[in-house]
Amino acid sequence: MRRVAIAASATSRFEKTTDKSIFELACEPCIDIIKNKEIGIDAVLLSTCSTEQYSSTIVAEMLGLRPKISHRIDNLCNSGTNAVASAYSMIAAGLCDSALVVGAEKSDSTGNRLVWDVTRGAFNFPVHWASMFAKAHMSKYGTTGKQMAAVSVKNRKNAARNKNALFQKPVSVEEVMSSKIIADPIKLLDCSRACDGSSALLLVSEQLARKFENPVWIKGIGQQTNSASFGKAAENLSSLDTASRAAKDAYLMAKTKPSEIDVAEVHDAFTILEIMAYEDLGFARKGKGGQYAESNKIAINPRGGILGCGHPIGATGVAQISEIAMQLSGKASERQVKGCKTGLVHNLAAAGSSATVVILGA
Amino acid sequence: MDEFAENLRKEKFQVPVCTVCKAKSWPPSPFCQKCLSRTVFRKVKTEGILQEFATSFVRDHEGVFGIVDMDGIKIIGSFATDRLQKGMLVKMTKCGIKSGTPFYIFEPLR
Numbered sequence: 019m020r021r022v023a024i025a026a027s028a029t030s031r032f033e034k035t036t037d038k039s040i041f042e043l044a045c046e047p048c049i050d051i052i053k054n055k056e057i058g059i060d061a062v063l064l065s066t067c068s069t070e071q072y073s074s075t076i077v078a079e080m081l082g083l084r085p086k087i088s089h090r091i092d093n094l095c096n097s098g099t100n101a102v103a104s105a106y107s108m109i110a111a112g113l114c115d116s117a118l119v120v121g122a123e124k125s126d127s128t129g130n131r132l133v134w135d136v137t138r139g140a141f142n143f144p145v146h147w148a149s150m151f152a153k154a155h156m157s158k159y160g161t162t163g164k165q166m167a168a169v170s171v172k173n174r175k176n177a178a179r180n181k182n183a184l185f186q187k188p189v190s191v192e193e194v195m196s197s198k199i200i201a202d203p204i205k206l207l208d209c210s211r212a213c214d215g216s217s218a219l220l221l222v223s224e225q226l227a228r229k230f231e232n233p234v235w236i237k238g239i240g241q242q243t244n245s246a247s248f249g250k251a252a253e254n255l256s257s258l259d260t261a262s263r264a265a266k267d268a269y270l271m272a273k274t275k276p277s278e279i280d281v282a283e284v285h286d287a288f289t290i291l292e293i294m295a296y297e298d299l300g301f302a303r304k305g306k307g308g309q310y311a312e313s314n315k316i317a318i319n320p321r322g323g324i325l326g327c328g329h330p331i332g333a334t335g336v337a338q339i340s341e342i343a344m345q346l347s348g349k350a351s352e353r354q355v356k357g358c359k360t361g362l363v364h365n366l367a368a369a370g371s372s373a374t375v376v377i378l379g380a
Numbered sequence: 381m382d383e384f385a386e387n388l389r390k391e392k393f394q395v396p397v398c399t400v401c402k403a404k405s406w407p408p409s410p411f412c413q414k415c416l417s418r419t420v421f422r423k424v425k426t427e428g429i430l431q432e433f434a435t436s437f438v439r440d441h442e443g444v445f446g447i448v449d450m451d452g453i454k455i456i457g458s459f460a461t462d463r464l465q466k467g468m469l470v471k472m473t474k475c476g477i478k479s480g481t482p483f484y485i486f487e488p489l490r
């Protein structure tokens with residue numbers, strides 16, 4: 019298998035809503051990447067849950083590209099990380115040498131709620147399954163609302179150093195704790211928010227990577243799919259089996275372990291998910307995720323995570339990988355994590371029914 | 381419209397059951413997930429164990445809700461009371477479709 023690098027990345031400013039079409043949103047970060055660069059693009063993969071027909075190929079045409087491969091990848095919140103795994107595979111296999119992966123979403127995306135899933139009945143918002151996870155984690159391990167709030171406080175603080183983040187204002191533990199209850203025990207400031215946004219990555223073969231400054235290598239990928247429904251995903255409410263198995267595969271492929279990770283972007287659409295991620299990724303022991311939230315050693319969600327940046331679902335996974343690539347290539351400016359060499363991205367879809375873990379190296 | 385929703389509209393809770401191995405297919409599917417044979421809709425037991433519950437304040441989705449395991453069929457239903465306990469036996473008393481969305485109402489069993 020050929021090695022694959024991330025040669026460039028760009029992310030647009032995430033906003034509550036804009037007048038831009040999904041195509042305009044998708045093109046913006048791509049233009050930053052391909053403009054004035056003499057590089058052929060062999061593949062364009064668009065990650066989005068927007069339902070416009072032939073959308074990836076429309077984006078390719080708007081960018082003046084004639085790639086070999088062009089198609090959309092739709093897998094709810096996991097779409098972006100799935101698209102990167104697909105582009106990686108195409109390059110590793112020799113099908114192409116360069117791939118532009120772009121994630122884009124509008125705030126009113128149909129992907130924000132999985133209508134097909136009748137197992138959720140009338141309680142079919144993501145916050146409903148998130149509250150089940152939170153209650154189960156609290157009763158089994160004694161996790162507290164204050165520990166969940168610590169996640170929100172950290173990520174909003176980080177987002178304040180990221181000009182592309184939707185939320186620019188830090189919040190205090192008290193503000194999180196006194197915010198409106200949405201689905202007990204989940205409060206408003208425990209929740210992320212859907213928004214308009216886009217992010218893009220250029221993946222290249224080892225040979226092409228030599229032309230770029232500080233390429234970041236994709237060292238390991240793990241993906242697991244358990245189900246689409248919450249009914250099946252809910253076998254165990256206090257941990258996400260998909261994430262822990264995906265992590266195991268990714269660590270094995272990258273020949274690394276949790277203690278080697280210097281920086282990570284983890285899926286924090288709700289604060290409880292970041293706490294579960296600490297455990298599923300092996301950063302904290304099972305049941306100790308809440309304590310870890312108040313004392314974590316690794317730089318987690320330096321861009322502000324989903325809680326701070328907003329959640330344009332098709333763009334999220336791409337933006338997470340973009341952040342870790344920037345960190346590892348030393349281009350993260352005011353939020354640069356010093357001396358980081360190995361980074362990890364953890365992403366989920368629909369109550370953790372599917373999960374992806376990607377490990378990157380400088 | 382699919383048969384599951386059609387039944388729900390008539391306030392009937394029916395689930396596809398495999399014509400060969402008798403396994404229940406949940407969420408509903410025309411195919412058995414165990415042996416991939418065709419399924420037919422059948423009435424199933426609507427008593428189950430309450431696994432977890434919480435209270436929703438989401439507009440138009442207010443109330444106590446919980447996940448119930450009815451012999452492997454895991455489903456989120458609503459409750460008229462919050463005097464609930466994890467692990468208690470509950471029963472579906474009503475189901476249907478409102479504004480295009482399925483709903484399932486449960487109550488605790490004595």
Ligand SMILES: [Zn+2]
Nearest residue numbers: 398401412415
């Ligand atoms: Zn069967």
